[in-house]
Each structure stands twice: as C-alpha cells, then as structure tokens.
Amino acid sequence: MRRYTPKDNVQKKAKYTDRFWVAPQVPREEVEEGSFFETVIDELKSNNIELLDFYVELGQLVIHIKPEDNVKTLKTLKEKSCFKMCSELSAIDYLAQDGEFEVFYQLLNLDKAQRARVITRIKEDQAIESVEKVYRMANFAEREMYDMFGIYVNNHSYLKRILMPDDWVGHPLRKTYPLQGDEHAQWYEVDKIFGKEYRDIIGPENRDPARVDRYDTQRFARVGHEVPFGADPELVDKTDTPIESRYSKTFLTDYTKGSKELENRR
Amino acid sequence: MQQPNKLKPFFENLNFERKDNTMVINFGPQHPSAHGQLRLVLELQGEQVVKAYPDIGYLHRGVEKMAENMIYNEFLPTTDRLDYIASTANNYAFALAVERLLGIEDKVPRRAKVIRTMLLELNRIISHLFFLATHALDVGAMSIFLYAFREREFAMDLMEDYCGARLTHSAVRIGGVPLDLPPGWIENLSNFLNKLPDQIKLYEDLLTENRIWKMRLEDVGVVSKEMALEWGCTGPMLRGSGIAYDVRKEEPYELYDELDFDIPVTDRCDSYGRYRLYMEEMKESIKILRQLISMYPKTEPKLMAHAPKYISAPKEEIMTQNYALMQHFVLVTQGMRPPKGTVYAPTESPKGELGFFIRSEGEPYAYRLKVRAPSFFHTGLLQDLLVGCYVADVVTIIGSTNIVFGEVDR
Numbered sequence: 059m060r061r062y063t064p065k066d067n068v069q070k071k072a073k074y075t076d077r078f079w080v081a082p083q084v085p086r087e088e089v090e091e092g093s094f095f096e097t098v099i100d101e102l103k104s105n106n107i108e109l110l111d112f113y114v115e116l117g118q119l120v121i122h123i124k125p126e127d128n129v130k131t132l133k134t135l136k137e138k139s140c141f142k143m144c145s146e147l148s149a150i151d152y153l154a155q156d157g158e159f160e161v162f163y164q165l166l167n168l169d170k171a172q173r174a175r176v177i178t179r180i181k182e183d184q185a186i187e188s189v190e191k192v193y194r195m196a197n198f199a200e201r202e203m204y205d206m207f208g209i210y211v212n213n214h215s216y217l218k219r220i221l222m223p224d225d226w227v228g229h230p231l232r233k234t235y236p237l238q239g240d241e242h243a244q245w246y247e248v249d250k251i252f253g254k255e256y257r258d259i260i261g262p263e264n265r266d267p268a269r270v271d272r273y274d275t276q277r278f279a280r281v282g283h284e285v286p287f288g289a290d291p292e293l294v295d296k297t298d299t300p301i302e303s304r305y306s307k308t309f310l311t312d313y314t315k316g317s318k319e320l321e322n323r324r
Numbered sequence: 325m326q327q328p329n330k331l332k333p334f335f336e337n338l339n340f341e342r343k344d345n346t347m348v349i350n351f352g353p354q355h356p357s358a359h360g361q362l363r364l365v366l367e368l369q370g371e372q373v374v375k376a377y378p379d380i381g382y383l384h385r386g387v388e389k390m391a392e393n394m395i396y397n398e399f400l401p402t403t404d405r406l407d408y409i410a411s412t413a414n415n416y417a418f419a420l421a422v423e424r425l426l427g428i429e430d431k432v433p434r435r436a437k438v439i440r441t442m443l444l445e446l447n448r449i450i451s452h453l454f455f456l457a458t459h460a461l462d463v464g465a466m467s468i469f470l471y472a473f474r475e476r477e478f479a480m481d482l483m484e485d486y487c488g489a490r491l492t493h494s495a496v497r498i499g500g501v502p503l504d505l506p507p508g509w510i511e512n513l514s515n516f517l518n519k520l521p522d523q524i525k526l527y528e529d530l531l532t533e534n535r536i537w538k539m540r541l542e543d544v545g546v547v548s549k550e551m552a553l554e555w556g557c558t559g560p561m562l563r564g565s566g567i568a569y570d571v572r573k574e575e576p577y578e579l580y581d582e583l584d585f586d587i588p589v590t591d592r593c594d595s596y597g598r599y600r601l602y603m604e605e606m607k608e609s610i611k612i613l614r615q616l617i618s619m620y621p622k623t624e625p626k627l628m629a630h631a632p633k634y635i636s637a638p639k640e641e642i643m644t645q646n647y648a649l650m651q652h653f654v655l656v657t658q659g660m661r662p663p664k665g666t667v668y669a670p671t672e673s674p675k676g677e678l679g680f681f682i683r684s685e686g687e688p689y690a691y692r693l694k695v696r697a698p699s700f701f702h703t704g705l706l707q708d709l710l711v712g713c714y715v716a717d718v719v720t721i722i723g724s725t726n727i728v729f730g731e732v733d734r
Contacts, residue, residue: 069393069689072661072688072689081686082664082686084663084664116665143556146679148694151692162681164679164681164696171575173668173670193554194554194555195701219381220380221733231388231692235389
C-alpha cells in the first residue's frame with residue numbers, strides 16, 4: 059500500500075524518531091513575587107482582563123489572553139506598564155492540531171529592559187482586531203501576517219499583501235502550503251506577462267546559470283561563434299566550425315625589434 | 325523611441341498625472357539609491373511628497389518558510405542572506421536564539437565568545453562604512469564613497485582571512501565558532517585598528533562641517549521620539565531620536581557586559597544626527613576590538629560548547645571515539661532536537677534590533693521561525709517620514725534609514 063501523507067501539514071518531518079523519545083520542555087517559571095512582572099500582571103487584572111495563563115519563559119513574561127481582549131491588553135500594557143515598543147507581531151499555524159492560529163505580540167519595556175509576549179489563539183475563519191492604533195508598527199506587521207497566514211485583521215487601515223504579489227493565491231507560511239510549485243506556479247510569469255499561448259514559444263524556465271544556448275544570438279551565448287546581435291538563428295551556420303569574426307581579430311604580435319609584424323598590422 | 329508591444333512593455337507612456345494637480349511617480353524598484361529593491365510610490369504636490377507608499381517584496385525568498393524545512397545547522401548559512409552587509413550579525417543572532425533555547429548559552433567557551441564579539445564588531449565597522457559610503461554617494465559626495473570602500477576592503481580582507489568569505493560569512497556556529505583565529509590575524513586587526521581612526525577623522529573632516537553636507541542632512545528626515553517608538557525603530561534610528569537603548573548594554577549577550585564602551589545618543593532626530601551616531605559607533609567599535617585583542621591570549625583554546633545531545637564533539641574525538649562518531653552521525657543526518665518552547669533572542673545588529681523568534685515543538689525542524697528585522701519597520705516608517713518632505717530629500721532619508729532589502733523582504 060502506498061504511504062498515507064497527511065494533507066494538513068505538508069512540511070518536512072523527521073525521518074526517524076525514537077519511539078521512547080519524549081521532547082523535554084523549556085522550563086516555565088512562576089512569576090516571582092515582588093518582581094516587575096508581578097506588577098504587570100496585577101495591572102492587567104485590575105483592568106478586568108481575563109488572563110488564561112501567565113508564566114516566565116527564558117526571562118520573558120508570557121501572557122495568554124482571549125482574542126477579543128487584544129487591543130485592551132496591549133493598551134493597558136503600553137500605558138500602565140510602559141511597554142512602549144512592540145518589537146514583533148506575527149502568528150503561528152496550529153490548524154492541523156487545534157484548528158487555530160496563535161497570534162503573538164512581542165513587547166519591550168525600554169526603561170526596565172524587560173520583554174513580554176502576549177499570546178492569543180483564534181479560529182481559522184476568525185478575524186482579529188488591529189492594534190495599529192496602539193502600535194503603529196502593526197500597520198506593516200499585520201499586513202505581513204495577513205499575507206503569510208491569511209488572517210484577516212479588522213479595522214486595519216490598508217490590509218493588502220505586502221511580500222507576495224497582489225494576485226498571489228494561498229498563504230505561504232501555512233503548514234498546508236505546498237513546498238514545490240505546481241504547473242500554475244511554474245508558468246506564472248509567462249502566463250501573467252505574455253499569456254498562455256506563449257508557453258510553447260518561451261519554453262519552460264531554466265534555472266541552470268551555466269547553461270549556454272549555442273543558437274541564442276542575443277545573450278553572448280555563441281562564444282567563439284559570434285554573429286551580429288539578434289541575427290536569425292536559422293541563417294546562422296549550425297555546424298561546429300567557428301565563424302570568422304567580422305568585428306575584430308586578436309593578433310599575437312611580436313613587438314621585438316626587427317619584426318615586420320607591427321608594420322604589417324598598421 | 326521604443327515601440328511598445330506585448331513582449332516589450334513600455335511603462336513610461338502611462339499617464340501618471342491626475343486632475344487634482346498631484347503627480348504619482350514610481351521610485352524604483354531599480355533605482356540606484358533605493359538600496360536594493362525598494363519601490364516607492366510617491367504622490368507629489370509640486371515638489372512636495374503628500375503620500376508615500378513603500379512597496380516591498382521584490383526580494384522575498386521565503387526565508388522563514390525555508391527555516392521550517394531545514395534542520396537548525398542547515399539553516400545557519402541561509403541567515404547570511406538576510407542583512408548581507410553584516411552577515412555575521414545574522415548568523416550570531418540565529419545561533420544565540422538556538423543556544424538560549426537549548427540552554428547552552430553559558431557553555432560557549434570563552435575563546436569562542438571573544439572571537440564572536442570580535443567578528444560582530446568588525447561587521448559593525450564594515451556595515452557602518454558601507455552606510456557612510458552609500459549614504460554619501462546618494463547625497464552626492466562621490467569621494468567619500470571611494471575612501472570608505474577602501475577602508476571597508478581591509479576589514480573585509482580580515483573577514484576573508486578568518487572564514488574565507490567576504491560577504492556570506494557563516495563564521496559562527498550554534499555553540500561556538502568553527503575555527504580559531506589564523507596566525508597573524510590579531511596583528512593585522514590591530515594594524516587595521518591603528519589606521520582606522522585617521523580614516524574616520526578624514527571622513528569627518530570632509531563631511532561634518534561641510535556646508536553642502538549639512539544643508540542636505542540637517543533637519544531632513546526628522547524622526548520624533550514618539551514616531552520612533554510607535555514604529556518599533558531600533559539601533560541608530562532610535563538613538564538618533566534621543567532614546568538611549570542598546571541591546572548590547574541593556575540586555576547584554578556575549579562579552580558586552582565585561583567590555584567598556586559608550587552608547588552614543590543624540591536628540592537631533594534628523595539625518596545629520598544619525599550620521600554623527602554612525603561615526604561615533606565606529607569609534608566605540610574600535611575601542612571594543614582593542615579590549616578584545618588583549619582578552620584573546622588569556623583564553624583556553626576550546627571553540628565549541630560541550631553539549632553532546634546537541635553539538636558534535638571536536639573532530640579529534642569524532643575520529644578516535646566510537647560514541648562521539650555515532651552522535652555526530654545522528655546530529656548531521658537527523659539534526660538536533662531542542663526542547664519544546666519559545667525563544668525570542670534580541671541582538672544589536674548594525675541596523676538595529678535583530679531578533680530571532682523560534683517556536684520549537686521538539687522536532688529537528690523549527691515549528692515557526694520569525695526574523696525580527698529592523699529594516700522592515702524602518703521601511704514602514706517611510707510612509708510617515710516622507711510625507712511633507714521634498715522629493716530631493718527622499719534619497720537622503722532612505723539612505724539615512726540604512727535599510728537592506730535582504731532583511732526587509734526575507
């Protein structure tokens with residue numbers, strides 16, 4: 059029987075895993091009493107934000123919240139706890155496991171040099187509210203998130219693809235996105251610029267940079283067989299005998315005294 | 325004139341003039357001072373920009389997607405192609421993120437740390453010289469370009485002597501460095517460091533009080549404090565706006581907590597202030613490198629961390645001990661499996677805060693890797709920064725943000 063390949067995650071997987079192997083977990087610490095992170099948590103709690111979970115992972119505070127609270131939480135963190143900068147914002151695809159995306163906001167407090175990460179989970183067809191009003195950098199970061207994962211962001215000022223072309227189909231960082239292109243992708247540029255009828259004329263894309271087409275009369279391909287630029291390849295002699303160049307000839311000149319070579323050349 | 329047809333489209337004949345007296349112009353993507361593949365759509369009212377829209381993605385190679393399908397060590401050379409002006413900074417940022425995830429950051433031998441910090445600072449000099457050269461060229465000072473590139477070549481030679489490559493170094497490994505410094509390298513480096521201050525003085529003499537330079541740069545591209553914070557600006561863009569934040573000082577990694585150096589800050593907020601910052605940062609890098617040179621001889625000649633679960637043993641052990649060979653084979657064919665968890669490791673690259681966010685699910689492939697590239701947000705900033713400035717200043721502002729498109733598009 060052929061092997062069943064899962065369609066919900068087509069990414070590369072480990073070829074072999076020991077069946078007794080259990081992945082360890084990076085230690086998650088409790089928020090220490092009296093620390094700066096505790097004041098952050100207290101501030102959030104006093105603003106009636108429901109915290110699903112919070113802990114310290116590798117020195118950074120991690121807060122899990124509900125997706126509806128994202129703007130409120132970030133606003134509180136920015137205004138009350140001085141997380142003035144949002145350094146990064148993106149998503150992680152957990153559609154195959156839970157049917158959800160994980161959206162994270164990576165925040166930085168410049169005065170205390172402390173970082174916090176706000177994490178929320180949304181369903182596949184669920185949109186999330188834009189945090190552009192809180193952190194202006196979300197203008198670009200949320201566009202990228204939309205481009206890469208197809209997560210709709212409500213009330214974003216200009217939600218448009220940013221890295222991929224506007225007419226691209228699919229969202230590349232999803233786990234279901236194929237790792238190799240299909241026929242449509244292979245002929246994308248040709249179809250787009252010239253039309254499908256030009257596929258035969260132009261031919262498939264060649265990615266070998268060292269390839270030399272001897273009969274190409276436009277791209278320096280006929281080294282040693284030079285012809286005028288753009289000459290009709292049909293008229294060009296297709297045998298292997300080099301064509302006499304009509305532009306220049308390199309002389310091996312003997313410049314020593316008494317030689318007539320130079321005068322001959324003049 | 326070229327006859328437009330389907331095979332040779334000719335866009336110059338498009339009518340970009342509108343009824344409301346604004347004109348739309350396309351800046352790039354093949355503009356020499358767009359620093360790569362930046363397409364800026366500018367809406368002009370006379371000479372003034374009323375709307376700017378940076379269109380990026382021309383250099384998108386899907387680095388984050390590639391990271392999800394490569395084992396950790398396999399991905400490291402790919403990071404060279406992010407900020408290709410200072411590759412070691414990317415290599416290091418990635419290696420640091422993985423080391424933090426593995427919990428072996430403290431196990432990196434001291435000599436490796438010295439070498440890494442040296443390479444990082446040398447890369448900072450290379451990158452800043454490149455900034456100075458291209459920025460000055462954009463503004464119109466041709467000779468600075470030649471002087472700065474001459475000096476940059478010496479620095480690149482040093483990189484070449486160490487790792488064999490000039491641009492794509494891959495000179496850092498997860499857990500250490502692959503090679504010790506070659507004989508004579510330290511002398512060459514100190515020769516370079518002895519010459520560089522005079523060169524920097526030459527650039528400063530040519531530019532700092534230059535009337536044209538000041539006219540072109542002063543009060544051009546003013547990034548206010550609020551704007552810099554809102555847009556997540558880092559590095560010289562943030563420090564140029566009067567906020568003293570440098571990851572090297574605030575969240576020290578490698579040997580930066582032992583080194584004595586200053587963080588230049590200015591509250592001028594304009595391109596001129598940022599230019600001064602870059603010059604001062606180069607001087608600080610020289611200071612750091614001098615300290616590192618004296619640190620180097622006091623270290624043990626060990627280069628890679630000892631963590632047999634994640635990192636191969638030294639070559640001698642692999643060739644002599646059976647178990648080391650087995651582990652090496654597993655690590656090469658299957659790759660290391662970091663624990664489950666998330667890490668975000670910020671570093672101070674020459675452009676700003678470069679951080680790698682890695683989510684690991686205990687597999688040899690990263691479940692998600694996000695590159696926090698400083699230039700990406702500096703490009704986004706352009707849509708606020710360019711509004712209201714004159715079209716002649718656009719090039720100055722782009723040059724002064726020091727964006728590199730390998731990093732923006734990833």
